[in-house]
Amino acid sequence: MPAEIFLILAAVGGYLLGSIPFGLVLVKLAGLGDIRTVGSGNIGATNVLRTGRKDLALATLVLDSGKAGIAALIFTFAVSPTAGLIAGGAAFLGHCFPLWLGFKGGKGVATFLGVLLAVLWPVGLLVCATWLGMALVFRISSLSALTASAFAPLLALAFGRPDVALLALFLAALLWWRHKENIARLVRGEEPRIGAKKA
Numbered sequence: 001m002p003a004e005i006f007l008i009l010a011a012v013g014g015y016l017l018g019s020i021p022f023g024l025v026l027v028k029l030a031g032l033g034d035i036r037t038v039g040s041g042n043i044g045a046t047n048v049l050r051t052g053r054k055d056l057a058l059a060t061l062v063l064d065s066g067k068a069g070i071a072a073l074i075f076t077f078a079v080s081p082t083a084g085l086i087a088g089g090a091a092f093l094g095h096c097f098p099l100w101l102g103f104k105g106g107k108g109v110a111t112f113l114g115v116l117l118a119v120l121w122p123v124g125l126l127v128c129a130t131w132l133g134m135a136l137v138f139r140i141s142s143l144s145a146l147t148a149s150a151f152a153p154l155l156a157l158a159f160g161r162p163d164v165a166l167l168a169l170f171l172a173a174l175l176w177w178r179h180k181e182n183i184a185r186l187v188r189g190e191e192p193r194i195g196a197k198k199a
Contacts, residue, residue, distance in 0.1 A: 006075075006079045006080075006083055007079075007082070007083055007086055009075075009079075010075040010079060010083040010084070010086040010087040010090065011086050011087070011090045012090070013071065013074070013075065013087060013090075014068075014071040014072070014075070014086065014087030014088060014089070014090030014091040014094065015090040015091065015093060015094040016094060017067050017068075017070065017071045017091055017094065018067055018068055018071060018090060018091030018092060018093065018094025018095045018098075018111060019094035019095065019097075019098035019099055019100060019105070020063075020067055020094075020098075021043050021098055021100065021101060021105065021106075022059070022060050022063040022064055022067070023035050023042075023043040023044055023045065023047070023048045023056075023060040023064070023106065024036070024043045024101070026048070026056050026059055026060055026063075027048060027051060027053075027056060030053065030056055032051050032053070032056075035047060035048060035051070038050055038051055042106055042107060043101075043105060043106045044060065044064065044106035044107055044109065044110060045057045045058070045060040045061035045064065045109075045110055046109075046141040046194065048060045049194070060110075061110050064095060064106065064110035064111055064114070065110040065111065065113050065114035065117070066114060067091055067095070067111065067114065068088055068091035068092060068095070068110075068111040068112075068114035068115045068118070069088070069114035069115065069117055069118035070118075071087040071088055071090070071091040072084045072085070072087050072088030072091070072114075072115055072118035072119050073118045074087065075087040076118070076119070081119070081163075082163070084118070084119055085119055085163060085164065085167050088114075088115035088118060088119055088167070089115065089167050089170070089171060091111055091114075091115065092108050092111045092112060092115060092171050092174070093174075095108055095110075095111040096108045096111075096174065096178060107145075107175065107178040107179055108171070108174065108175050108178060109131075109141075109145040109149075109175065112145075112149060112152075112171050112172070112175055113127060113128055113131070113148075115167070115171065116152060116164075116168065119164055119167075120156060120159060120161055120164045122159060123152065123155045123156050123159055123161075123164065123168075126151075126155055127148045127149070127151065127152050127155065128148075130144075130147060130148040130151055131144045131145060131147075131148040132144075134147050134148065135194060139193040139194045140186070140191050140192075140193055140194065141194050142179050142182035142183075142185075142186065142191055143186060143191070145175065145179065146175075146176060146179060146182075146183070149168075149171070149172040149175050149176070150172060150176075152168040152169075152171075152172055153165045153166075153168040153169040153172060156168050
């Protein structure tokens with residue numbers, strides 16, 4: 001079988017795994033309705049937290065991160081590191097643009113972290129630490145994500161992985177684009193803090 005076929009399978013498999021909307025599913029199973037009608041309308045962990053259920057928010061964070069990490073790890077070990085990067089990147093795209101939700105998904109923060117943890121864990125940990133540090137100081141999820149993602153490509157280069165740096169740059173650029181409304185609110189000083197029930 002041609003090697004290209006495995007790369008295509010990595011892209012398709014990663015996308016399908018990444019497109020599972022765990023935040024939406026968990027909130028519905030908990031009997032809290034459609035998360036898309038709460039707060040910002042996003043399906044990610046930060047918006048799930050606005051339901052008041054910290055356990056659901058944590059579960060969403062872990063599962064959204066894990067689906068990208070699992071996709072990357074499966075194809076890294078089964079095929080090649082390149083296939084792992086493709087699968088992880090595709091999982092990010094699946095989360096942001098899931099077929100099942102009319103291509104309207106999350107903003108990709110947890111999946112971004114999951115990919116990095118899987119393909120280059122020291123960088124993943126440093127990016128997570130950056131997010132956590134910013135969140136503790138400023139308590140603004142979007143600012144934490146934007147800052148952490150901006151450092152990711154530079155950190156990957158510092159660890160001698162230009163391939164990971166290139167993927168991180170692409171995903172970070174998309175993540176910033178997905179946060180364009182948040183950026184506008186940050187500029188205006190109107191971005192809600194972590195735990196706020198209204199966007």
